Amino acid sequence: xxxxxxxxxxxxxxxxxxxxxEAEQPRPRRRQRPRLWRVxxxxxxxIYFIGPQLAAFKFSLxxxxxxxxxxxxxxxxxNSALRDALFTSLEISAxxxxxxxxxxxxxxxxxxxxxxxxxxxxxxxxxxxxVIPPVVxxxxxxxxxxxxxxxxxxxxxxHALTGLTPFYVILALPFxxxxxxxxxxxxxxxxxxxxxxSLGSSSFSTLTRVILPNVQTAVLGAVFLTVALCLGEVVIxxxxxxxxxxxxxxxxxxxTGPGVQVAVxxxxxxxxxxxxxxxxxxxxxxxxATSTRLI
Amino acid sequence: MIFLGLPLYSVIHGAFTTDxxxxxxxxxxxxxxSAADMSAFKNSLLIGLWTALLGAALGTWLAAAVxxxxxxxxxxxxxxxxxxxxxxxxxxxxxxxxxxxxxSTGVATVLLKHIGINLYSGGFTIASLTGLALAxxxxxxxxxxxxxxxxxxxxxxxxxxxxxxxxxxxxxxMRHVAIPVLTPAFVGATLxxxxxxxxxxxxxxxxxxxxxxxxxxxxxxxxxxxxxxxxDRVGLALGVEMIVVVAFVMIGYWMVQSxxxxxxx
Numbered sequence: 001x002x003x004x005x006x007x008x009x010x011x012x013x014x015x016x017x018x019x020x021x022e023a024e025q026p027r028p029r030r031r032q033r034p035r036l037w038r039v040x041x042x043x044x045x046x047i048y049f050i051g052p053q054l055a056a057f058k059f060s061l062x063x064x065x066x067x068x069x070x071x072x073x074x075x076x077x078x079n080s081a082l083r084d085a086l087f088t089s090l091e092i093s094a095x096x097x098x099x100x101x102x103x104x105x106x107x108x109x110x111x112x113x114x115x116x117x118x119x120x121x122x123x124x125x126x127x128x129x130x131v132i133p134p135v136v137x138x139x140x141x142x143x144x145x146x147x148x149x150x151x152x153x154x155x156x157x158x159h160a161l162t163g164l165t166p167f168y169v170i171l172a173l174p175f176x177x178x179x180x181x182x183x184x185x186x187x188x189x190x191x192x193x194x195x196x197x198s199l200g201s202s203s204f205s206t207l208t209r210v211i212l213p214n215v216q217t218a219v220l221g222a223v224f225l226t227v228a229l230c231l232g233e234v235v236i237x238x239x240x241x242x243x244x245x246x247x248x249x250x251x252x253x254x255x256t257g258p259g260v261q262v263a264v265x266x267x268x269x270x271x272x273x274x275x276x277x278x279x280x281x282x283x284x285x286x287x288x289a290t291s292t293r294l295i
Numbered sequence: 296m297i298f299l300g301l302p303l304y305s306v307i308h309g310a311f312t313t314d315x316x317x318x319x320x321x322x323x324x325x326x327x328x329s330a331a332d333m334s335a336f337k338n339s340l341l342i343g344l345w346t347a348l349l350g351a352a353l354g355t356w357l358a359a360a361v362x363x364x365x366x367x368x369x370x371x372x373x374x375x376x377x378x379x380x381x382x383x384x385x386x387x388x389x390x391x392x393x394x395x396x397x398x399s400t401g402v403a404t405v406l407l408k409h410i411g412i413n414l415y416s417g418g419f420t421i422a423s424l425t426g427l428a429l430a431x432x433x434x435x436x437x438x439x440x441x442x443x444x445x446x447x448x449x450x451x452x453x454x455x456x457x458x459x460x461x462x463x464x465x466x467x468x469m470r471h472v473a474i475p476v477l478t479p480a481f482v483g484a485t486l487x488x489x490x491x492x493x494x495x496x497x498x499x500x501x502x503x504x505x506x507x508x509x510x511x512x513x514x515x516x517x518x519x520x521x522x523x524x525x526x527d528r529v530g531l532a533l534g535v536e537m538i539v540v541v542a543f544v545m546i547g548y549w550m551v552q553s554x555x556x557x558x559x560x
Contacts, residue, residue: 035363037356037360038360038363038364041353041356041357041360042357042360042370044353045353045357045436048433048436049377049381049433051396051403052392052393052395052396052433053392055392055395055396055401055402055403056391056392056395056396056402058395058402059395059396059401059402060395123552124545124548124549124552127487127545127548128545131487131490131491131493131494131541131544131545132494132538132541133493133494133496133510133511133534133537133538133541134494134496134497135494135496135510135511135514135515135534135537136306136494136514136534136537136538139306139514139518139530139531139534140306140534142518143306143531175383225379225383228379228380228383228384229383229384231384232383232384232386232387232388232497233386233497234386234387234497234500234501235496235497235500235511238500239515239518246386246387246497246501249387249388249391249501250387250500250501258391258394258395258398261391262391262392262394262395264388265387265388265389265391265392266388266392268384268388269380269384269388269389269392272379272380272384273376273377273380276375276376276379276380277372277373277376279376280372280375280376281372
């Protein structure tokens, strides 16, 4: 930024009329010669993060007889236990995602409009599921299951879908809250709501037909994070003896050897990475570079 | 809140009562006098501490390096997507990637053996505390990137320019402006990283098959009666002790968080 008054203008929120020279003067030098400290961490990160993935890929290509081939990947498709577990997990993910969005979007809008003071409190709460040990949650659930009446057990706990979904909703709420809150913050919520109200729409149609389309990338981000979480959660499912996708990945190794495990791991990592990566392009296309960070 | 509170209540209630339902502290004293439980606690605290510090330092460095680049560029997209995957999803798949790399037949292990370094003869295994810490750092760094990026973005370029126009060097800008402003956010994020590693179990479960002595393993074993039967309530007492540790972490987090807000939104 130049020193001849541009600072004052920017401080008052006025866009300077000539942003071109000030933006370009320091920049070209930086681009030509990348700083040493940046290069160092990128190289370190590349080795540390990509190295194991490459190693895993090579490992997954080695078959049980020592030859190279894609056999491990073929076995994934043939393995019916793995397929069933994946479908269970996908069902749970889908239901969880729908419930989460239906809960979070109205909450965020309501808090932004009516109770902005609660924002701080909610942001504190959203940290809880990261730090509360899932193993303790699972222990509590096991206790509850043991003390529940029979009808509740057969209604809720006997199937992974009903037994896990409510708790995955809880685990996914915070991440989704953050993602959707970022999206709602970026739009002019009050104006949109007032305009929609003055044209005579109900709260519900304001929410679904005005706000939802405006924050669809953020909602999509919340959905993807929820799916990632549901596909990855293993501790609760394992202790409560439900066979979901990650639980089955651990178990499948005992029959087929580690090659298949590693192959499934790579594919699932790539799948989730693909979801989030695609999302970053959707977000970038809509609002420019500033809101690409949805996570 | 009900779904989060009910299991927690049931843990706390179970830990303080006997099978008959009367109040007791017996379960807690059992855990405190058990050498295995205490060393599990030490291991969990250690692994939380080390991976949090390492993750926080490297994560901040990486986030700063990414932000200094082209906004909305390829590097930024890849790093932010990858961070999301690794921080929120990757417990089990991650463990298998590490087994493939540094397990007893892993690619890196075999490669190092060819050039004369035998990792496993030196006492290293991927199922050890060091191996686990290595794997935990793999999701701690991305989580730090996610947590610290908003704070780094909140550092306004105007502040640096103002400092420079007053004659500050790059170093003194860092020392007197950037670091003081960032410290609360950094400490807060580090606390969360600690809580995350302290309570994580998925990676350990897949990596070691539940043999490593950290607190979640002890809880799992107590609940499933792998070692001694009828240890349920001892497991619950361990759970309560974990919650106490996490509660301290959260109180610390909330305290620094209100400070962090003074300068950064």
